[in-house]
Amino acid sequence: MTQPRRKIDCHTHIVTPAIRQEYFSRTNGYAIVMQFLSMFRAPPTPDEATDTVRGDARLFLCPCIDIHADIPTQLAAVEAALPHERIVGLKIYLTYQSGRANDPRMIPIYEFAARHQLTVTYHTGSCALTLPSDNDLDGSNAVYVAEMAERYPTVNFIVAHMDDPRYMECIPIVCAHENMYTDFSGAYEPGTPEGDSMDWAIDTFARAIRQCPDAYRHILYGTDFCPPINLSAIEDYDVTIARLFPAEQHDDIYFNNALRAFPRIAEYLRKDNSNAKTNV
Secondary structure (H helix, E strand, C coil): CCCCCCCEEEEECCCCHHHHHHHHHHCCCEEEEECCCHHHCCCCCHHHHHHHHCCCCCEEEECECCCCCCHHHHHHHHHHHCCCCCECEEEEEECCECCCCCCHHHHHHHHHHHHHCCEEEEECCCCCCCCCCCCCCHHHCHHHHHHHHHHCCCCCEEEEHHHCCCHHHHHHHHHCCCCEEECCCCCCCCCCHHHHCHHHHHHHHHHHHCCCCCHHHHECCCCCEEHHHCECCCHHHHHHHHHHCCHHHHHHHHHHHHHHHCHHHHHHHHHHHHHHHHHC
């Protein structure tokens, strides 16, 4: 009997119980939940994402950091939550919020991430069509992330969405840094070129990814799942991965790369397995 594929969806917005129910009715495995900024108003507030993740062993949390608010206060709140919540990283919404990854005000975030083995995920490139944004597309450029990846080699940095539409520029930058990763989550939003033509999207991704022979080691599986903002594709990503990567690379894309990119996940999985054995 064929075992189900192990999956870690590294980019979702499963921020309510209803979204969680819909997601797991269509797929299995684990998922990382990126908390929303309060500026988005709807969908729900950041606290609801924490509640949705809490108690569900399939989910992990990346609290968001509002880079226009007091950063040390937010980091103190995350530190207080670390012993109690399944936190694996931090989320920064570049483009939506004006700023660059190398801005001096960001430095406490990276120092905090280094101390606590947390991964930093950035929104980069174009934004969801339904959410408010500062539209600072230039500020989210992967070149600024690379600067921080070199300065903080023990921290893993994720350039989410492959710096859309700077795909060709993004992949060589990511592949040049062992501690950088990317994904093409959120690609299939209705009303975008990718959402309007999967064939066009896959051809575009392929040209970018095939620049680097080992690019697959830096690619994470992610869907950006959040139906309230018209991000409901799941199966499309399976089709995309099957067409972009040979079968022998699929375990890395779907699972192994996530364990490298988010080291705290492995710790939680070991604890889960230990508890399961204890309870048998």
